[in-house]
Amino acid sequence: MSDFRVTDAAVGVVLDALADEGTTDALGLWVEVAGNDGTSFMYDVYFQELAQVDSEDLRLRFGELSVVIPRDSISRLAGATLEVGADGELAITNPNTPTPEATDLPDLGPEALANDLALRVNAILEEQVNPAIAAHGGYAELVGVVEERAYVLMGGGCQGCGLAAMTLSQGIATAIQDAVPEIIDVVDVTNHAAGNNPYYQPAKK
Template sequence: MISLSETAQDHFRKLIEQQSSPGMGIRVHAVEPGTPKGDCQLEFSEPGDRNGTEWEVECEGFSLFVDSDSVPFLDGATVDFTRSPTGGELTIRAPALRGSVPGDNASVVERVRYVIETEINPQLASHGGRVSLREITAEGTVILQFGGGCQGCGMVDATLKGGVEKTLKERIPEVTGVADATDHDTGTNPYFKRDAHA
């Protein structure tokens, strides 16, 4: 599960003592786990905040509570606190938090989703857009759904062919092409307006 260094336990224990609340602990949960944005959130945990499904890690003088749905992503995590003249720095290392690169035996769907989340969506996010996988046909065509600034965008065809398709074909040999299943007429905030006469 999670291991805390002595300095991290000491840091949390002092914070909890300042709260003067019986049964106070520390709660940790994963935010957007399994994606490149995966992160950890720490907060105080009072007895009334807990529902009994959390995993409890007993520490010196307090307990750390891990949300049950975060356990797979925080297994093997380490928490350390480095003191400095200006205070200190808390470091959490969680190898499984952002997911792992799919292996050679992973399905095409897993590999396509991984490339979408780690390479394509971070680029589209600069335009307020995103893309999600709808399906992959037997012929290897990846059917995508655009959203955000990409829905209704006048440049989506260029993005689809010049960016998304090129990247997916380079990374995953089984991909033969991409297709767009998005209803672009319902887009409310396109990054580039479409030509009404097109």
């Protein structure tokens, strides 16, 4: 993943900090995803001995600086940039976002995404639904199909949106059931309360 970048200014800040540690050869800068707040990733950035690099970790070189991205964080940091923010502190700009948290999921085995119905539903999401809702910054992701029910996650602008239920019932579900009539129900398993959309209002009980 050569598209992870470190700006020259950030390299300078890190090398200065390494010099304060008394060595620049034995230590590298680890950058990893530590979790998320529902809409964006949180990070750990720290020095560690380069001898600790695992064979599946990604090691990059920026001038005199070695940067290591642990294997579990590689895909989630694709295209990201480590830079110096306006406050002079290191900051990460990342085009990737977490997969929305799901709730009320049934027990799904690997066959839930590999069966014929799931493959047909996924094709509809990719070819029809996502191009349509991308204009609003949203997307829909198939979690699986079990007993003719399709379980869908809604992300981006759709997570936490007050119109999510309408998008599901009048858009996503209609498109899926028109193309795959065997599907008897389309279930939204997104945790919309974890979204960052100001228009979301929790359902009244």
